[in-house]
Amino acid sequence: MIRVLENEFYYLDNFQRVIDWIGERYADLLDEDERAFLAAFPALPRNARALFVRMVMRKGNLFRASKLSYAEIGCPVEAADQLLGTGWIEADPALTLDELFDLLSKPEIAEAFGGQLRARSARKAEQLEALREQCAGMRPFSQWYGACDDLALRILVKPLCDRLRLIFFGNLHQDWTEFVLSDLGLFRYEQVEFSADSRGFRQRRDVEHYLQLHACKERFAAGEDIDAVVEDLPWHAFDNDWLDSRREKLLFQVGQHYEKQKDWDKAHGVYVRCRFPGARGRAIRVLEKHERFDQAYALLQAAQAAPESEAERQHLSRIGPRLARRLGHAKLAPRARQAVARIDLCLPLPNEDWWVEGVVRDHLAAEAAPVYYVENALANSLFGLLCWRAVFAAIPGAFFHPFHRGPADLYSLDFHQRRAAEFAACLAELEDGRYRDTIRRHYEEKSGISTPFVYWDALTPELLELALACIPPLHLRRWCERILADVKTNRTGFPDLIQFWPAEGRYTMIEVKGPGDRLQDNQLRWIEYCAAHDMPVAVCYLQWEQAA
Template structure:
């Protein structure tokens, strides 16, 4: 099916979007913005439209240094005048030898232009040389000539300024603060406005008034800004030496809110892991101890074991077993505790995993058909009313996202920063449940009070007529939410698969207590537990079952095993189906 072409954007889209961003930040945060940032906003808003347009156009380009002859925008007919206005307001700076290194200016020239410049200045090299070689050669020649009091350096500067006038954009640090106020991070940008305006993504209309703003003090904003500045100035953590890693950790800002705490601790955990790789075990352990971001506690145990400090390892393992942060931690403790117990001469605990039901299916190989599709075809039987569907993570995520929609987009303080969220900032942290406990628990309790069939015992041949009144209400609510919110971005819902037919079949067939158990496990760790569901779901007149399909050579992944064990513990019908090809 051909995709409908996207509507064209008008030429002023970028300016309108930036103006919206600036106006939002000023109205929401004027009382806490640093003086220089608020001054930049006021200055920008005082500019003529052409000057504003040029400033924003440059923000959308890479870097801060630009050649004037390479700037051409139809909506800015008098570009020199716009440049003059921006320079007068100190939002642009004309580039010269006094404020910009020669090499930086030369890098804006093309190789043919560098060759010409070299010939004019009498310093040519082989025309086959690469552009960086030309830049290095011209800079070296100019520095050598300057040392010998030759005027070639001056000639080069004059040629550059006369033939290739350049400008540098100013105020970028303040613009970064403005965008940080709006987006809350450094990876979203003005393109979010574009995809929203084009209708590519539609976002929920949640509360964004001053009562729900994210930043509440100048220091909080500056701490977030400092965090991103540190990340930008640091090399790849995997390439840093021990001294640089420790300096990065020591330079982290104060954790003034839960979001910044998670970001800082995630970075410290990564840095500590690299210290461990470098053999700096004591330093690594000290930094791991300053964070609870997994796998920090696991690494403390492993480092303590490597140092033969078994009591310390045992103490941390006991802490993990008593209060595991996630399944990875719990499973690590189960696997590692025997090693520590053996070293301490203690009785060794043994762990027996729940049994996973496994069957084998032999079927013919069909070229171009995935193994899951082959099994889906084999297990679908219209005569017996058996329907097998490929759903993997899609179905239960959609049911979760629709059922808890109002909790996901609830007006909780500091949950949303801008209009472009698929869920709250704390969605994938323990805080999501903690801050919405009452509402979420009420929804979970309703599932336990929601029998699947009419308790009166009056059964008919129509499945819908056999549903309890509570289950009918549940289905109606889910379908109503799906209809009302159709197309709105939600981390859990892929709309093309969340069809009314699938939702109806699932809610009518899957017992509410099963949904309760599945949602409970998802809520325990939404980041990890929203994946790992079996490939297929099979519905028949007797009920349903979940089927994980494995072709020849395939193995179960950790998150799949965890879900299958959980299903076994809670009596949810699930099995693994190993496929063997009968004929190829």
């Protein structure tokens, strides 16, 4: 049930909670301004602190006092007066014309500029352009609009507050709403024990590296000249693993950009310096496109000797024969594929709203053999429920604030290795039958808690019980082992449907392909894995009778 927040200063308490948390855990890496802020903020009157936090949590850095009217704060001008001595805000700040237009309504613009406006009916943007030449420079708000008795305020320390938010969350995409959504019960998070080592940033340069990387990422996303962005990119590896993974991902995206531009040399130069999964395969592909076949083949052979993942092995198996043919090498024998059951259906085109997987599900379903659309939901959920305590183990650096959906190192190469004992204990329950009680208990106790694996909306009690009754523990172990081998890649690609025969205690997974559709790479890998380990899987090819 969603609760109503009774504390009218909830946002102030949340802000104080953050700075207390930072003061306790990160004091050694704060700069002088940040330490001074943490010391001075609690000493201010409550209404002044509340007004400041309201400004911090709102968009932008310019406000009108009349728009900061909150019952619990009282007069915003009086609250602002108590903040002026801190240097954190400025009253009646100097504004550009653009900033002024952001604060004023269209009738107020007409009053402020009077005869200077030639067409009062023009759109606000048109009025702004018409006034630019004669209204250049900056002036205090009161000089721009002397007839207004409102007070303009500018908050000067938004960057400092953003740094504090960054230090707390370890990212800039989470914000103050996390507290409210959690307090209201809209989001729930697992309670993990935090130790002194539970810090996202271990030294000040981690914070600076994050901000540098974030600035480059923002410029790249905004379409700024790519070469200018690359000049400012940090090419050296960070000694913070989760932070360095963000750097590697951005490098990979830059390489993709160059590749799309057909700038093969620059794309290759980025890829060979990047350790992000798939970068080596893209480097080979770029060399091939650039017709540097000898270099491409040499890198291909090195990759084939030690592939980084199943995905890379699959990618190399496609490139290898082409390169060998280009270089006149002997034709490579095709890789043997596992035989997979096939279902061919030819059905009438439905009249009502439909989706391909739903049509096949309803056609195959029988009272004694129900069919569910599960895709990635079922296998991941069973894994997440069985291995809950391993996923949320209090590994140093994995959790460093109360709002983690999953561990910070979820996609790192050593995610499994760092928790090997915990995962081994979870999977051991598959040997003696304890896993069923564990999964059921976690399903009841943890219901609704944010997790990277469990699909709470899709996993009904009926589906869960059928899965526990019909899927052998050995098959569940195989699923878990493959997910752990490459969490990022192997969480997807599961077949669309699963059919159960409860009376016989068996099941079949079914991938559905409509007319003209084909199997994706991650689907092929899962289907071949299941077939190789004698797990029942089939591919259903649907055609419509009208097109037959």
